[in-house]
Amino acid sequence: MTDTAKDRSRPETRRGPSMADVAKLAGVSSQTVSRVSNERRNVDEATRERVLAAMRRLGYKPNRAARALRTGRFRSIGVITFTLSTYGNMRTLDAITAAAAEEDLTVTVIRIPDPTTGTVSGAYRRLSEQAVDGVVIIFEAHLLDQADITLPDDQPVVVVDSNAGDAYAVVDTDxxxxxxxxxxxxxxxxxxxxxxxxxxxxxxxxxxxxxxxxxxxxxxxxxxxxxxxxxxxxxxxxxxxxxxxxxxxxxxxxxxxxxxxxxxxxxxxxxxxxxxxxxxxxxxxxxxxxxxxxxxxxxxxxDFAEVGRRCIEKLVHAIETKEHETGRALVPTRLIVRESTARYAG
Amino acid sequence: MTDTAKDRSRPETRRGPSMADVAKLAGVSSQTVSRVSNERRNVDEATRERVLAAMRRLGYKPNRAARALRTGRFRSIGVITFTLSTYGNMRTLDAITAAAAEEDLTVTVIRIPDPTTGTVSGAYRRLSEQAVDGVVIIFEAHLLDQADITLPDDQPVVVVDSNAGDAYAVVDTDxxxxxxxxxxxxxxxxxxxxxxxxxxxxxxxxxxxxxxxxxxxxxxxxxxxxxxxxxxxxxxxxxxxxxxxxxxxxxxxxxxxxxxxxxxxxxxxxxxxxxxxxxxxxxxxxxxxxxxxxxxxxxxxxDFAEVGRRCIEKLVHAIETKEHETGRALVPTRLIVRESTARYAG
DNA sequence: GTGATAGATGTTTACGTGAACATCAGATTT
DNA sequence: AAATCTGATGTTCACGTAAACATCTATCAC
CATH class of the missing domain: 3.40.50.2300 (Response regulator)
Structure with missing residues (x-):
């Protein structure tokens, strides 16, 4: 008579094993599983092994949503851009993605409609509801206003290709x-x-x-x-x-x-x-x-790679310290002389 | 003497207002706020207005993590690739991003290290822990094995540039x-x-x-x-x-x-x-x-745009129906004759 | 006027995790 | 040997949301 009050809310989505499942199999508390999952040191070596074995056996994977809900951090950044079609934007995104991977950050691409055309009704929603810890914006910042988009002021921002050095942290090629x-x-x-x-x-x-x-x-x-x-x-x-x-x-x-x-x-x-x-x-x-x-x-x-690195560096700093830093960081350029230029033959 | 048992776990992260705050201000239950937030129809028009006003007043934004935890859906897809440096990959990503935006899906870029070089230890973790509902893979699928990466078999997958038509859904240019x-x-x-x-x-x-x-x-x-x-x-x-x-x-x-x-x-x-x-x-x-x-x-x-559209179409279908569809979808090409070709002059 | 019906709204609960706190055994100090 | 400390582990709880279920009110049929 005790097993009636179950099967309440059960979304039909098949979910994977949770920490509780691993804990049961390994014969420990779920907190210990959490410790192993987060690579804390205060777990006995034998216990850790046992937990890891149980994780492997069950194919356990941490649930990012639960983790984010608990910690308030998504370990993810957003890159906002109008288009990926110009070489510069694409390479910048590429570089940011590479640099972000180094920091174990995920990159979400957010393409917003060009403000000079069409409606942007949904854009604001999409932008502010993103599950990101900070954003990199790859275009002139004042266009944000035109696009009827407001950045959440509590969110760290780094801007590329902008003169908004007094309002945001800016990284750019010189x-x-x-x-x-x-x-x-x-x-x-x-x-x-x-x-x-x-x-x-x-x-x-x-x-x-x-x-x-x-x-x-x-x-x-x-x-x-x-x-x-x-x-x-x-x-x-x-x-x-x-x-x-x-x-x-x-x-x-x-x-x-x-x-x-x-x-x-x-x-x-x-x-x-x-x-x-x-x-x-x-x-x-x-x-x-x-x-x-x-x-x-x-x-x-x-040097796009350097621009990407600097962006991530600044963004990570801002996320960790919650300091609203501004100012410009410039990455130098280099002239490559090939054959399309010659002495004036006037 | 009743206000002592509070301030337990409180991560220092400043969080925004929650549904409960909106509910209090609007004088309704948080469930009603949830209904408004999800655009359900069974809410009185006057009530809805009141709730919306409260949301605006507080600057309420739904918490994606909590939502994902509750529903088991992230409304996000991953795009896995080795590099963004080839024109084709970049354009494919661009097209997928555009098509995903139409479906109100977020796109996460996951760049994995080239399997032919270096170590890939962290890649498996990163890949399977992603907060995504499905993935698009932009490279020959058998390289996944070489890269020591296994796709979670419960996750919808669409592959571009691959012959894995019997194992996965494939979309590609013809x-x-x-x-x-x-x-x-x-x-x-x-x-x-x-x-x-x-x-x-x-x-x-x-x-x-x-x-x-x-x-x-x-x-x-x-x-x-x-x-x-x-x-x-x-x-x-x-x-x-x-x-x-x-x-x-x-x-x-x-x-x-x-x-x-x-x-x-x-x-x-x-x-x-x-x-x-x-x-x-x-x-x-x-x-x-x-x-x-x-x-x-x-x-x-x-026609990259079409490839992107088809990918999203298939992926969304797979996510919604949980059907593990396979087979190839081919997008036709078109010859553009310009001036680099001429009749054989023997 | 009574019961049935539909629509609006409230209450309870669980999703998976990790912080805070509690406990317990063995090692170290005096 | 008693007191103290250290490290491993367990228990409790809240993060914000939405599904399931419970109520409550107006409307309608007879």
């Missing part, structure tokens, strides 16, 4: 250095000025590259030509490249990324303008493909 | 169709035979492309030349391209991806072999950059 290296390289080759194919307006890295390019020219007393706006795509580079090719005075072009540089290269070829004989071209990113462009592209190398 | 389209295109142009730059041995798509290429040749009574093995990288394409360029009898090359095709293009240029005048080249993938290669690359277009 865009300014890279743009200067590119521009000075061309100037050093004797070119009277340098034209620029810029990235989209809402990208901070694009903005910074334009600015540094113009600044470098001005420092030499050169009035900078109008920057031409692309959108990072090869197509936009091609479109702008055609305009550039039509102007005989253009002898040096700095494109804000390799993909647009490639498009420009194509336009120049089609127009019969020799690269680097007549026109020199420099890119930015150093994609693995760039060295096989025709001609092999001189470009600015970004 | 590699065979694509390779045939490429080869037949070249043959149709009058080339006596077609050389092939293959992908790495452990890739199923690479394997399938080689086989279909050889098969297409054989069907026409042509003995296929030896396939040359690359590793998907532009560098390997370049290396093999040099070998090919040195053989005067080579007039048509089919590369297993665009990156290797690009490398081959470069080698051919350097060797002074005109493309497509002397040698025709076809790639596979249709990266956005390919149309700006020099010359613009004829290639096989893959």
């Amino acid at each position: 865009q300014e250095l890279g743009a200067r290296q590119a521009t000075e390289h061309l100037l050093g080759l004797g070119h009277p000025t340098v034209w620029h194919i810029a990235g989209p307006e809402d990208s901070f890295s694009a903005h910074h590259r334009v600015t540094a390019w113009a600044e470098t020219l001005r420092a030499r007393g050169i009035t900078s030509p109008l920057a031409m706006r692309g959108d990072w795509s090869t197509d936009s580079g091609y479109r702008i490249g055609r305009e550039l090719a039509a102007r005989p005075e253009v002898s040096a072009v700095f494109a804000a990324n390799d993909q647009m540089a490639l498009g420009a290269l194509q336009a120049l070829h089609e127009a019969g303008r020799d690269v680097p004989g007549e026109v020199s071209v420099v890119g930015f990113d150093d994609m693995p493909e760039s060295k096989a462009f025709w001609p092999p592209l001189t470009t600015v190398h970004q | 590699q065979e169709l694509g390779a045939r389209q490429a080869t037949e295109h070249l043959l149709g142009l009058g080339h006596p035979t077609v050389w092939h730059i293959a992908g790495p041995e452990d890739s199923f798509s690479a394997h399938h492309r080689v086989t279909a290429w050889a098969e297409t040749l054989r069907a026409r009574g042509i003995t296929s030349p030896l396939a040359m093995r690359g590793d998907w990288s532009t560098d390997s394409g370049y290396r093999i391209g040099r070998e090919l360029a040195a053989r005067p009898e080579v007039s048509a090359v089919f590369a297993a991806n665009d990156q290797m095709a690009l490398g081959a293009l470069q080698a051919l240029h350097e060797a002074g072999r005109d493309v497509p005048g002397e040698v025709s080249v076809v790639g596979f993938d249709d990266m956005p950059e390919s149309k700006a290669f020099w010359p613009p690359l004829t290639t096989v277009h893959q």
Whole structure:
């Protein structure tokens, strides 16, 4: 008469063995199983072995949800981005994932709809309900507002590609250095000025590259030509490249990324303008493909792996100490000289 | 004298408001809050408004961990891959992420160490402890064994780039169709035979492309030349391209991806072999950059978005029905003819 | 007017874990 | 030998949620 009051709430999901099952099999309390599971040292070696054997036998796996509920930590971070289609974003995600794995952190990708298009109703919910301990945002932070999204203010945040250094911790490639290296390289080759194919307006890295390019020219007393706006795509580079090719005075072009540089290269070829004989071209990113462009592209190398590492480092620090750190951390770039640039033959 | 037995376990993590807090403020039971939170209909409109107001006021957000613990569902899927550096993998992940968002699913990226190198001790743990309802694996499934990793057999799995159609549900681009389209295109142009730059041995798509290429040749009574093995990288394409360029009898090359095709293009240029005048080249993938290669690359277009959609569709079905479905779903390819191929000039 | 029905809401409970506290045996100190 | 300490192990409880069950109120049929 005692075995009636059972089978209450029982979601039909078949669950795996729990600590209690392991404990019973090993003849210990479930707390001891917990200790073994968390690799605490205060467990007798013989007992530990017995528990481990029981775990293996039952195929026990800790339940992350229960663990997270108890500890308040998910051991997971979110990476928020608009798109994975640009080389830079993809490599950044790749690097963050690698660095996160080192810290035994899981990475959740959260793609939010582009704020410039369509509705974003569900996005806020998705973003703030995530089971993550912190987030890395890969785009200009002020777009968050446009996207009608608010970050939970209690959540650690690191931003890449943003000028939000006073509000958030920012890690980024030293865009300014890279743009200067590119521009000075061309100037050093004797070119009277340098034209620029810029990235989209809402990208901070694009903005910074334009600015540094113009600044470098001005420092030499050169009035900078109008920057031409692309959108990072090869197509936009091609479109702008055609305009550039039509102007005989253009002898040096700095494109804000390799993909647009490639498009420009194509336009120049089609127009019969020799690269680097007549026109020199420099890119930015150093994609693995760039060295096989025709001609092999001189470009600015970004250390994405380092950016990823720094992001995780800062984020982990913020999560552990709960300090709301701000400021920018810059990762230096390196100019890779290949064959798309040559001395001005004016 | 009644307020002594509190403040027991209290992790220092500041947590947000819970359903109980909302319930108190709204003057209802927490179960009603739960009902509102889950959008059940059996709540009076006035009550719902009151609860929603209380939620907004307190900034309430459901706790995913508690929810997952209670329901046994994480509303999350894992994507397992070795690397994000190949164009195909990256695009597949991108597509899966987009499709998952439609289903309101979160995507966790799990990068496991390459099985052919180093140790993988921690990988098993990480993989099986994930808080996911199912996984998509983006690589040849038999490598899982080599990697000393076992999938929990109770977890829904969909595999991309694998021949494991009898053990798992497989979704993939129709590699065979694509390779045939490429080869037949070249043959149709009058080339006596077609050389092939293959992908790495452990890739199923690479394997399938080689086989279909050889098969297409054989069907026409042509003995296929030896396939040359690359590793998907532009560098390997370049290396093999040099070998090919040195053989005067080579007039048509089919590369297993665009990156290797690009490398081959470069080698051919350097060797002074005109493309497509002397040698025709076809790639596979249709990266956005390919149309700006020099010359613009004829290639096989893959519909990654469709692959991603199908993966999620199958996975969601498996999660909901708990049916262990197998078999292959193939997504057709499309040949994009550009300027890297021309009629055989003998 | 009485009983039946449907819908809204409340109460109780368990999901699996780990922190806090309790206990107990053996080792060490005096 | 009594007192003290140390390390191993057990017991209790709460984290936030949602399923199951229990009530309670208005509406309807006859």
